[in-house]
Amino acid sequence: MSSLVIIAIFVITLMIGLPIAFSLYFTSLGMLVSMKVPTMMMVQRVIAGIEKEPLLCIPFFILAGAIMSGGGMTQRLIHFSNLLVGRFRGALGLVSVVASMFFAGLSGSAVADATAIGSVLIPAMKKEGYRADFTAVIIASAACCGPLIPPSIPMVVLGIVCALPIGRLFLAAAFPGIMLGIVLLIGAYIAAVRNNYPKHAPSSMREVLKGFKISGLALAMPVILVLGIASGAVTDSELGVLAALYALIVGACFYREMDVRKMKQCLKETVVSTAIVLFIMGAASLLSWLLAVSGVPQLISKTIFSVTTNKALILLMLNILLLIVGCIIDPIAAILLLAPILIPLGHSIGMDPIHFGTMMVFNLMLGNLTPPVGMTLILSTRFADISMGQGSRAVLPYLALGLIVLALVTAFPWFSLFLPNLVF
Numbered sequence: 001m002s003s004l005v006i007i008a009i010f011v012i013t014l015m016i017g018l019p020i021a022f023s024l025y026f027t028s029l030g031m032l033v034s035m036k037v038p039t040m041m042m043v044q045r046v047i048a049g050i051e052k053e054p055l056l057c058i059p060f061f062i063l064a065g066a067i068m069s070g071g072g073m074t075q076r077l078i079h080f081s082n083l084l085v086g087r088f089r090g091a092l093g094l095v096s097v098v099a100s101m102f103f104a105g106l107s108g109s110a111v112a113d114a115t116a117i118g119s120v121l122i123p124a125m126k127k128e129g130y131r132a133d134f135t136a137v138i139i140a141s142a143a144c145c146g147p148l149i150p151p152s153i154p155m156v157v158l159g160i161v162c163a164l165p166i167g168r169l170f171l172a173a174a175f176p177g178i179m180l181g182i183v184l185l186i187g188a189y190i191a192a193v194r195n196n197y198p199k200h201a202p203s204s205m206r207e208v209l210k211g212f213k214i215s216g217l218a219l220a221m222p223v224i225l226v227l228g229i230a231s232g233a234v235t236d237s238e239l240g241v242l243a244a245l246y247a248l249i250v251g252a253c254f255y256r257e258m259d260v261r262k263m264k265q266c267l268k269e270t271v272v273s274t275a276i277v278l279f280i281m282g283a284a285s286l287l288s289w290l291l292a293v294s295g296v297p298q299l300i301s302k303t304i305f306s307v308t309t310n311k312a313l314i315l316l317m318l319n320i321l322l323l324i325v326g327c328i329i330d331p332i333a334a335i336l337l338l339a340p341i342l343i344p345l346g347h348s349i350g351m352d353p354i355h356f357g358t359m360m361v362f363n364l365m366l367g368n369l370t371p372p373v374g375m376t377l378i379l380s381t382r383f384a385d386i387s388m389g390q391g392s393r394a395v396l397p398y399l400a401l402g403l404i405v406l407a408l409v410t411a412f413p414w415f416s417l418f419l420p421n422l423v424f
Contacts, residue, residue, distance in 0.1 A: 049285020071251020090192020148177025326367020
């Protein structure tokens with residue numbers, strides 16, 4: 001089957017509204033038939049794609065994020081964020097960014113970030129007179145920090161697929177995630193000044209310290225996780241268990257907001273989210289294997305090098321490709337499909353795999369801000385009760401800020417490598 005037919009099957013199935021996993025399975029089935037590969041291989045490769053011990057950390061990270069949201073951590077983080085930046089113009093807009101950065105260190109998921117923070121702050125912002133489109137896009141943009149600041153579910157998937165150390169990947173994405181948060185704060189403040197959005201009363205140092213004391217247990221979690229994996233005290237799969245156990249202890253014993261009813265709901269959310277993630281991973285693993293067997297990685301490398309051998313131009317082409325892919329494919333599926341192909345290509349032009357992986361995940365996270373598959377933008381526009389078209393227009397300045405950070409991360413390896421090199 002020619003490459004054009006493969007692409008056509010994939011695009012058509014997406015256009016008619018099939019979920020990404022089913023599009024991947026149908027494309028794989030077409031390739032299996034054309035290559036005369038036994039259909040039993042389909043089952044074997046799907047199982048092989050998800051039957052990996054480090055993947056155990058994903059359901060536990062999802063559970064940890066659900067417990068933190070249900071156990072009162074989200075509200076405490078928002079309160080502490082307000083104590084820090086509430087005195088500035090556009091207080092709640094700034095709070096949404098800071099709270100998302102804090103929550104990113106708890107959930108590892110952009111969707112969880114947008115849901116937990118957006119469901120609380122978007123109604124509050126609208127009540128204070130903020131434009132609905134601003135409330136949506138600032139929440140959607142800030143949620144992109146979620147898979148960058150550790151822990152990060154996409155980084156776990158990348159590490160497993162490409163046999164890269166997950167601890168180094170966590171640290172590599174941390175500083176770019178913080179950079180993204182900082183530029184979003186600047187953008188939100190400029191918009192707040194232009195629109196004369198309200199600010200809150202200044203908080204005293206005593207109030208800030210009290211707020212830190214209340215939310216300190218939640219803020220300590222990413223530190224504990226990074227120290228655990230950096231010191232070698234826990235394995236990749238044990239890291240998720242540690243996160244979930246810590247969240248349960250804090251939510252049930254210290255904040256005392258996690259009860260049996262909430263725990264049942266958290267477990268239900270975890271089962272559904274994990275099933276979706278693993279279903280996508282199985283489909284993408286199958287298609288990735290078929291593409292590798294068909295020689296697609298070599299074809300892509302040959303095509304790119306036939307156009308140019310200039311490193312800067314190759315990186316520009318790869319960034320454009322990843323940005324386009326991020327618009328139409330779920331980030332985890334995109335990592336599973338493209339990482340085994342593109343990371344060796346990056347290595348051939350002298351890029352550190354950790355640096356390339358950070359650049360790749362950053363690209364795909366910006367896809368959360370672009371239709372048709374921009375999940376954080378879709379969620380936030382629903383919370384704000386505006387159309388996807390309004391959100392897509394309003395998000396452009398914040399997407400541009402993200403592209404600036406992406407350019408810096410791509411051009412200067414130091415931004416993603418100095419922390420891993422410092423710790424490991």
